[in-house]
Amino acid sequence: GQQVMQIPQYQHVQEGEDFTTYCNSSTTLSNIQWYKQRPGGHPVFLIQLVKSGEVKKQKRLTFQFGEAKKNSSLHITATQTTDVGTYFCAGNQGAQKLVFGQGTRLTINP
């Protein structure tokens, strides 16, 4: 079945440092989504990428979708304490079955 792998599992940075998490799928995806879950909260949608090679930005966050539509990345520039949480990618293979990666838990030293 479809598998979505995400690395790293944990990342600790100093405030102001950059952060990147990577997502890889065993199958070609129709789209990929990114979510953020704050400690004690529920996942909240950040963005969706649909096109091969697509790059989208949200302020300090940059999202990329690979040319083969099997991998994606989220990069945060100059992290702030408000960025703390777990970031998940989720792949959709077109059958409305949304499969999540294991998530990358980001902690920040102020």
Next chain:
Amino acid sequence: DGGITQSPKYLFRKEGQNVTLSCEQNLNHDAMYWYRQDPGQGLRLIYYSQIVNDFQKGDIAEGYSVSREKKESFPLTVTSAQKNPTAFYLCASSIIQGGFTEAFFGQGTRLTVV
């Protein structure tokens, strides 16, 4: 006020008992999902449904059952066959049109076996 509501927020179950978690949405979404999250872990798909009276197993369906008698409701029953049910359960819904499938999550139910 549109959204997706899960209840209860906390639930305690004795071993050997079945328990049902509620999930209701008023977003008019076609698709609904149940995920299980263990401490420090990702979200694992239990069941999903794209339309009323139809649902499919996810990756960890054993020991769980669902129903989708109404578009708004997708209750999850954790049966006694689920050997390790203590976890955080998240329900989500999304639309099915135009290829856009942003999922909206409920606040979750934390189930503890005592």
